[in-house]
Amino acid sequence: MKDPSDRTKVVLRHLPAALSQPALIEQIDGHFAGRYKWFYFRPGKNSQKHLRHSRAYIDFKRPEDVIEFAEFFDGHVFVNEKGTQFKAIVEYAPSQRVPKFWSKKDGR
Amino acid sequence: PERSARVSKVRPPLHQYIRKLLFSDLDKSSIEHVLRQLRKLPWDECEDYLLKCFMKVHKGKYSQVHLIASLTAGLSRYHDEFAVAVVDEVLEEIRLGMEMNDYGIQQRRIAHMRFLGELYNYEHIDSSVIFETLYLILVFGHGTPEQDVLDPPEDCFRIRMIITLLQTCGHYFDRGSSKRKLDRFLIYFQRYILIKGSIPLDIEFDLQDLFADLRPNMIRYSSIEDVNSALVELEEHERSVLTEKANSEKHSDTEIRKLPVRTNSIATSAN
Numbered sequence: 001m002k003d004p005s006d007r008t009k010v011v012l013r014h015l016p017a018a019l020s021q022p023a024l025i026e027q028i029d030g031h032f033a034g035r036y037k038w039f040y041f042r043p044g045k046n047s048q049k050h051l052r053h054s055r056a057y058i059d060f061k062r063p064e065d066v067i068e069f070a071e072f073f074d075g076h077v078f079v080n081e082k083g084t085q086f087k088a089i090v091e092y093a094p095s096q097r098v099p100k101f102w103s104k105k106d107g108r
Numbered sequence: 109p110e111r112s113a114r115v116s117k118v119r120p121p122l123h124q125y126i127r128k129l130l131f132s133d134l135d136k137s138s139i140e141h142v143l144r145q146l147r148k149l150p151w152d153e154c155e156d157y158l159l160k161c162f163m164k165v166h167k168g169k170y171s172q173v174h175l176i177a178s179l180t181a182g183l184s185r186y187h188d189e190f191a192v193a194v195v196d197e198v199l200e201e202i203r204l205g206m207e208m209n210d211y212g213i214q215q216r217r218i219a220h221m222r223f224l225g226e227l228y229n230y231e232h233i234d235s236s237v238i239f240e241t242l243y244l245i246l247v248f249g250h251g252t253p254e255q256d257v258l259d260p261p262e263d264c265f266r267i268r269m270i271i272t273l274l275q276t277c278g279h280y281f282d283r284g285s286s287k288r289k290l291d292r293f294l295i296y297f298q299r300y301i302l303i304k305g306s307i308p309l310d311i312e313f314d315l316q317d318l319f320a321d322l323r324p325n326m327i328r329y330s331s332i333e334d335v336n337s338a339l340v341e342l343e344e345h346e347r348s349v350l351t352e353k354a355n356s357e358k359h360s361d362t363e364i365r366k367l368p369v370r371t372n373s374i375a376t377s378a379n
Contacts, residue, residue, distance in 0.1 A: 011196070011200075013200075040189070040192075040193065040196075042197075042200075055200065057196055093196060093199075094199045094203075094237055094240045094241065094244070095192075095195045095196060095199060095233060095237045097192050097195065097233070098192060099188040099189040099191075099192045100188050
């Protein structure tokens with residue numbers, strides 16, 4: 001078990017389904033450019049049957065950056081094109097694993 | 109009345125092929141072959157679709173869930189980003205399932221618990237992810253105004269989720285720190301069960317089997333008072349171990365954690 005104070009990977013949940021990755025990155029980079037090592041975006045889906053929020057996983061360089069990020073984005077309200085409000089949630093990702101960048105290209 | 113015939117979904121050939129590999133070809137004897145075929149796919153084009161299919165563990169046979177976990181572990185050498193995404197995705201599914209608590213997707217939620225356990229069995233995740241999930245199930249939504257919707261008093265589904273996860277991978281928590289972690293969790297679990305009050309007989313039998321399998325000598329507390337005093341004792345013991353450690357070594361990098369009261373906000377837990 002990693003000590004909570006060592007954790008660097010967070011998940012940003014309950015984002016608008018239509019939010020695009022570039023639009024989100026723009027918002028994040030406004031304050032946190034250069035402070036994270038890895039970013040992974042899961043776009044949401046808004047069909048008649050289901051609403052699925054967008055989500056993003058971010059691995060910060062330093063645990064302290066996580067705190068600052070949470071202070072900024074936890075409860076932060078995103079507004080979609082129709083004016084609906086989405087209150088984002090920031091949490092530590094339950095799995096702290098991030099991809100190893102050096103993972104070799106698959107030669108098959 | 110006239111009605112047009114139901115239009116069946118036409119999937120692109122690549123998607124059809126992925127589905128054939130995962131949903132009809134995959135079995136114990138073909139898994140090596142399926143893994144090789146998956147590696148040959150044009151990953152840039154189909155990674156998202158593969159992730160979607162990996163989450164459909166509930167569509168196949170329950171006894172086959174471990175094969176998808178094995179494939180995930182097998183792919184991590186070549187597509188680590190994908191293998192990481194599978195874990196994040198299944199954890200999100202479990203979490204979302206609790207947020208919605210929708211009766212209609214219970215089978216799917218059970219399959220995801222099994223999948224998570226199998227990912228542990230294939231050494232793709234470590235025990236901390238399992239225990240985080242177990243404690244999350246005990247406390248999620250409790251103490252909030254939505255508690256009666258998220259975990260109604262008569263709803264025993266969360267007990268089923270925990271039974272499924274521990275049936276899948278609990279037998280590996282039989283030594284060392286993970287043994288202690290399970291011992292500790294099972295007492296909190298017992299309190300959760302006792303607070304529920306009357307449990308349907310089929311679940312009670314599954315619980316008896318689970319305890320008999322994992323901890324045949326563990327006391328099953330019969331009242332909330334008993335389990336509470338056991339927990340008070342446990343927590344006092346943990347505190348004293350913690351202070352002892354802190355005194356004996358400066359950097360007490362221990363595995364002993366605070367009470368499993370999950371605060372969602374990182375900002376507050378850091379204070």
